[in-house]
Amino acid sequence: MVLSEALIEGITFVFSWPAIGFVLLGTIIGLTFGALPGLGGTVAIALLIPVTFEFDGRIAMMLLAASLGGVAFGGSVSAILINTPGTGPNAATIFDGYPMAQQGRANEALGISATASALGSMFGLVILIVAIPFVREIILAFGPPEFFWLAVLGLTVIALTAQGSFLKGLASGGFGLMLSFIGFSGLFSTTRYDLGLDYLFDGVPLIPALIGLFAVSEIIKLTAEGGTIADTESSERTGSVLTGVKYVFTHPRIFVQSAATGTLIGMIPGSGGTVATFLSYMQAVQTSNDPEKFGTGEPAGVIASEAANDAKDGGALLPTVVFGIPGSAAMAVLLGGFIFHGFSPGRDLLDRNLHVLFSLIFALGLSNIFTSVIGISLAEQLSKLTRIPVKIITPAVLVIALVGSYSLSFIWGDVVLAVVLGIVGYFMMVFDYSRVAVVIAIVLGPIMERAFTQSLQISSGDYLVFVTNPISLVLVVLTILSISLPIVRARAKGGSA
Amino acid sequence: MTNDDAVTARSDSEGEAGRPYDYVRRLFTADSDRFDLLFTASLFVFMGYFIAASFDLRPEARLVPLVIAVPTFLIFALVLLLLVSERASAMATEFSDTHLFGTGQDDLPGGETEDVDDETDRERELFERRKQTAISLTVVFSLLVLVYLIGFLATIPIFLIAIYRLHAKQSWPVTVGTTLLVWWFVVIVFYGLLGVRLWEGVLEVDVVQYLPF
Numbered sequence: 001m002v003l004s005e006a007l008i009e010g011i012t013f014v015f016s017w018p019a020i021g022f023v024l025l026g027t028i029i030g031l032t033f034g035a036l037p038g039l040g041g042t043v044a045i046a047l048l049i050p051v052t053f054e055f056d057g058r059i060a061m062m063l064l065a066a067s068l069g070g071v072a073f074g075g076s077v078s079a080i081l082i083n084t085p086g087t088g089p090n091a092a093t094i095f096d097g098y099p100m101a102q103q104g105r106a107n108e109a110l111g112i113s114a115t116a117s118a119l120g121s122m123f124g125l126v127i128l129i130v131a132i133p134f135v136r137e138i139i140l141a142f143g144p145p146e147f148f149w150l151a152v153l154g155l156t157v158i159a160l161t162a163q164g165s166f167l168k169g170l171a172s173g174g175f176g177l178m179l180s181f182i183g184f185s186g187l188f189s190t191t192r193y194d195l196g197l198d199y200l201f202d203g204v205p206l207i208p209a210l211i212g213l214f215a216v217s218e219i220i221k222l223t224a225e226g227g228t229i230a231d232t233e234s235s236e237r238t239g240s241v242l243t244g245v246k247y248v249f250t251h252p253r254i255f256v257q258s259a260a261t262g263t264l265i266g267m268i269p270g271s272g273g274t275v276a277t278f279l280s281y282m283q284a285v286q287t288s289n290d291p292e293k294f295g296t297g298e299p300a301g302v303i304a305s306e307a308a309n310d311a312k313d314g315g316a317l318l319p320t321v322v323f324g325i326p327g328s329a330a331m332a333v334l335l336g337g338f339i340f341h342g343f344s345p346g347r348d349l350l351d352r353n354l355h356v357l358f359s360l361i362f363a364l365g366l367s368n369i370f371t372s373v374i375g376i377s378l379a380e381q382l383s384k385l386t387r388i389p390v391k392i393i394t395p396a397v398l399v400i401a402l403v404g405s406y407s408l409s410f411i412w413g414d415v416v417l418a419v420v421l422g423i424v425g426y427f428m429m430v431f432d433y434s435r436v437a438v439v440i441a442i443v444l445g446p447i448m449e450r451a452f453t454q455s456l457q458i459s460s461g462d463y464l465v466f467v468t469n470p471i472s473l474v475l476v477v478l479t480i481l482s483i484s485l486p487i488v489r490a491r492a493k494g495g496s497a
Numbered sequence: 498m499t500n501d502d503a504v505t506a507r508s509d510s511e512g513e514a515g516r517p518y519d520y521v522r523r524l525f526t527a528d529s530d531r532f533d534l535l536f537t538a539s540l541f542v543f544m545g546y547f548i549a550a551s552f553d554l555r556p557e558a559r560l561v562p563l564v565i566a567v568p569t570f571l572i573f574a575l576v577l578l579l580l581v582s583e584r585a586s587a588m589a590t591e592f593s594d595t596h597l598f599g600t601g602q603d604d605l606p607g608g609e610t611e612d613v614d615d616e617t618d619r620e621r622e623l624f625e626r627r628k629q630t631a632i633s634l635t636v637v638f639s640l641l642v643l644v645y646l647i648g649f650l651a652t653i654p655i656f657l658i659a660i661y662r663l664h665a666k667q668s669w670p671v672t673v674g675t676t677l678l679v680w681w682f683v684v685i686v687f688y689g690l691l692g693v694r695l696w697e698g699v700l701e702v703d704v705v706q707y708l709p710f
Contacts, residue, residue, distance in 0.1 A: 054691055167576050174569025175540060178547045181562045188558035193550050216637065223633035224626070391665035396679045398640060399653055403683050406649070407693040415696070419641050423634065431533045449561045 003133055003354065010358025014062065014366055022059050023363045026066025027370040031378075033067070034074020036393065040087040041071035041330040046214045047397070049207050049337050050404035057341035058356045062363035064337045068330055069121065069367030072309045073375045076113040080302075081106060089309045092277040096294060096301030103297050107376075111244020112302045114372035116255060119248065120307035121368035123259035124266065124314020125361050132357075135322045136350045144454035145466050147346075149475035151448035154325035155441055156482045168433045176438035179204045180445025187453050199413035208405040208414040209421050209442060210336045213435045214329070215401040216422025221429060223394045241376055247299050254284055254300045255307050262308030266315025266328070280308030310368060317364075321349045321357055324444060332439045339443065525627040526620045534580045541573040636660060648698035650688075650705065653680050684708065 013019055026048075033044035044067050052060035075090035080097035093113065100109040142150070155173045182193045183203025194200040248255055258280040265276035284304035285294045294301050312328070319325045324345035326332040335345065343349055349357045405418035425435050459465035466472055547566040551559040579586045643652040654676050661672040687693040688705070697703055 167572055171572040174565050177565045190558050220633045224630040395657055395660045403649055407687050427536045431536055452561055
């Protein structure tokens with residue numbers, strides 16, 4: 001598909017009815033989930049996917065992307081007003097956002113957050129749009145051997161960069177890959193590892209697995225922790241929103257620096273938004289003329305955190321849509337949504353369904369604008385959500401999660417699977433295994449095996465096909481580096497200690 | 498009967514009565530490494546199953562799975578070794594002061610006990626948190642069993658009213674209001690808008706016939 005045509009069609013579609021309505025709906029859902037600490041974008045998307053199963057694929061993806069756009073600012077509202085970050089990446093916002101609120105500048109902080117979030121998101125998405133023509137050319141040069149190595153590299157990087165220990169990260173990836181091999185394989189016309197259960201003939205279904213690993217496990221954790229989401233009294237919303245908006249525009253250096261950091265970190269698979277915001281915050285402190293002001297209500301601190309937080313989504317989308325390697329847990333679930341609605345990352349999204357990709361990108365951008373407008377107007381109401389005791393929210397979310405997992409295929413086994421993987425996911429969280437690595441492996445496993453088999457078919461069984469192409473060689477070297485670097489670094493540290 | 502005899506008799510009877518409770522207490526305050534060990538061992542066995550089952554497959558169908566399963570099995574074995582053997586764990590620590598070979602478990606909720614100095618307080622806190630985890634898991638299982646028996650639409654009000662009243666200790670207005678809200682959300686979105694025929698349970702409780710649409 002021609003790039004300019006896809007771009008125009010994408011933007012026209014987003015502003016048409018009912019598409020724009022779904023973007024607004026997704027924004028409100030994202031804002032709500034973002035403001036509720038503990039839930040966040042991953043749970044929101046995991047729960048939304050089953051609801052979209054009868055939707056047009058493009059509308060569904062826009063709804064999911066819009067909900068993702070609402071989460072980041074939603075999380076900053078509770079961070080600024082009640083000193084409780086709605087999502088992990090918003091944690092850096094509380095350093096200066098909450099002190100500003102305590103000083104009676106809550107509206108100013110919200111104005112900064114809203115503006116930095118919207119502009120940061122635009123920054124990340126512009127970088128993504130500019131990069132698409134280049135990566136499109138690269139991806140079209142990929143054949144089965146390159147895709148095989150890409151999948152291997154993606155899994156390795158995610159296993160190593162995911163939170164938790166090195167060994168457990170790798171083991172989680174291996175565990176997820178094996179789950180992906182369960183069921184009937186069209187490649188070999190045989191059923192594998194089905195434990196003698198008819199239910200597993202079609203393999204481990206992705207969406208119930210996502211609901212289990214991300215939504216049910218979070219609910220178990222929240223129920224076990226109990227209490228109310230926020231204990232701190234909400235700060236009075238005083239000060240001027242406009243002052244905050246102006247502040248961002250009069251400090252372009254800090255904004256560009258933070259948004260660039262967020263976009264760049266977002267592109268690194270598995271690095272996550274928390275790394276992006278904290279790194280951006282530290283960078284802002286280091287480059288400031290008044291570093292001692294940070295932590296006491298310095299507006300630049302809010303810009304640094306929020307611009308990076310929203311810019312990272314654009315960056316994280318790049319490896320997700322190009323290589324099928326998500327940059328974060330939320331992107332992993334979004335990738336599940338892509339696959340569920342019949343869109344494959346790589347050639348499919350960058351060529352045949354490029355208009356869908358642009359619709360998604362513009363939906364994400366538009367949702368950030370909606371988010372900022374709605375968020376500033378309704379910040380107080382959103383912060384009230386966090387006063388609802390966890391014990392009220394979790395049973396309701398649990399019920400909806402199980403109904404959602406059933407409603408995709410009307411199979412009782414999907415509900416059981418969601419619960420089983422929810423419990424497994426909970427213990428993975430507790431014992432430092434990586435749930436993200438499991439999900440990515442479930443997604444990448446079949447791609448990897450198909451690429452491997454196709455490569456051997458092309459080469460009539462000659463394994464050299466995997467190392468003859470320069471792109472393959474580069475990917476092999478990167479894979480070896482990604483595995484060996486942590487070991488070398490650890491040895492060096494051990495040696496110097 | 499002397500006073501000492503009376504005390505001894507009372508202690509014995511308390512001991513008899515307290516045995517199951519002591520078992521639960523020991524279980525709930527056990528070292529978190531043991532739980533990690535149990536969980537990792539389960540994954541290890543599961544991976545063993547994959548390897549064993551691979552040999553029933555044709556060579557081309559088992560090639561990639563085996564290439565993945567064998568190293569993963571070995572990694573799980575290494576994690577188990579680090580959990581079981583203090584010596585191996587010490588060697589790993591000596592090799593690296595990073596998180597590279599660390600098993601890195603936090604704990605079942607209750608691991609963050611560094612602020613609690615007193616051993617008894619720490620044990621009590623650990624017990625309380627693990628009790629909450631057990632309750633949380635029971636809640637999820639109860640919902641699953643109820644849905645299996647009587648289906649979604651009949652389960653939702655029963656489950657939510659029970660949880661909100663007994664576990665969350667909410668007032669009747671909050672309980673009934675929230676339950677109705679969730680129930681109607683499921684009915685309208687899933688049954689009404691998406692046309693999902695929700696599971697009616699093995700007892701086939703047909704709530705749908707009472708719906709006005």
